[in-house]
Amino acid sequence: MEPVKIPADAAVLEDGHYLDHLATVNQSRGVTATEDILNSQGALITRQGARLDHGATQRIAKHKLSKPLEHQIQIEGTITTRILAEKFALLSQQYPDLGALHQKLDFDADFQALLTREPPNPVITQKLTVLHLQQPPLFGQALFGLWLAMLIARELGLPRHEIHMAGMAALIRDLGFLHLPQDVVAKGGSFTADEWRAMQGHVVIGQIIAQDVATLHPHIARAVLEHHEHSDGTGYPAAREGDQLGLFGQIVGMSDRLGAMRLKLFGTSGRNLRDTEPMLLMNSAASNRAVYEAVCALLRKSGLERTSINPLGDLPALLEQLKTRGAKMNSALPILSRLSMVTQTTKPGPAIIKLRRVAAQTQHLMSSSGLVSGEIIAWLEGLQRDTQPAENPFLCEMELLQNELSWHLKRLGHALDVFLALPGEHTHRAEISALAHKLHELLGTH
DSSP, X not given: OOOOOOOOSGGGGGOHHHHHHHHHHTXXXXXXXXXXXXXXXXXXXXXXXXXXXXXXXXXXXXSOBSSOXXXXXXXXXXXXXXXXXXXHHHHHHHSHHHXXXXXXXXXXXXXXXXXXXXXXXXXXXXXXXXXXXXXXXXHHHHHHHHHHHHHHHHHTTOOHHHHHHHHHHHHHTTGGGGGSOHHHHTTOSOOOHHHXXXXXXXXXXXXXXXXXXXXXOHHHHHHHHHTTOOTTSOOSSSOOOGGGSOHHHHHHHHHHHHHIIIIIIITTSSOOGGGGHHHHHHTGGGSOHHHHHHHHHHHHHTOOOOOOOOTTSOHHHHHHHHHHHHHHHHHHHHHHHHHHHHHHSSOOOHHHHHHHHHHHHHHHHHHHHOTTSHHHHHHHHHHHHOSSOOOOHHHHHHHHHHHHHHHHHHHHHHHHHHHHHSSSOOTTHHHHHHHHHHHHHHHTOO
């Protein structure tokens, strides 16, 4: 695979990845040119009314266009606000806790009114349609984000037009993925340093898409850019923190994280939105305080009860997983401790500061959780020796929190890879490289 770079300007909107999506969509519904498509020199590439099959998109990909392609095409049966409402209704049927919370908070009338507050922009509905057809899981997460971001904004007492803005930002936050190599997007993890940088680039691309739509408020583009930034400075793309971050990006980021937990991590296991509380608490220092408190209030008002679900379905299997993962994480503690010390004494710079923050946060979470201590591992081993171990709700919560700690360790691994891929020599580079190797070996992420 060729190295992938993060695009820095609007030229990203002419990439071949989105063209590939359009050619595939054209096979099931018409994708046609609404005007003559010209290159930057005024030469005709595709005539008005022509369908964008693979041949047409390959021709277009060879040229710099006179104007962005998405302003010159249309797709049959694009997403409308009515379809968005219908798709959310289906999502809430698939995940009944969403429907229960929606009803308990009496949100349906507001949700419908906010959806139809402004006419949908053709470029946005075009890309949402492609996302729906080409990346159904991402479209489901976009719907979830739209809904939850508006609920959070309402709980914060924001004006209705700002509630709508928060929802729109959450809905379009991942459109940048349509402009990245699909073999990279589909991996879902174990990225190389180059691939991880490319994946992080989806927020930059998303910002460019939003800025290209004149009818969207600038706060929406900013929220898309910042929705993976954290209040403690451990996020991306710029590692901003605290007051440097806008409120809308923090709302969208929270809806994104909860969507990942509920739709991807929990799936159809029987766990519900209320079960996210332990992980929310673990990450509270990285969250905007007002947004965190608003989400906690929504969960308390939801009427949902915490569950005690063993995702493995078998207690001995759960005990073995908890012990094995706990032992690996315990072995990672010396690596994290040394990494934190080394990064503290390395010459300051944006990359090392970001790595230092991620390393320190990961070490703090691992140590303060108490979940990977020798005492806990010995306790789990004792339960394994018990011929009739009793079900323990704490074990199910421990599995959730171990998942979260695993995510933080993998994020640290990505941060190490990105740092080590940077050109130039750095103090302690050799030792940081050795520590990264040990961490990847321990996690099995080489």
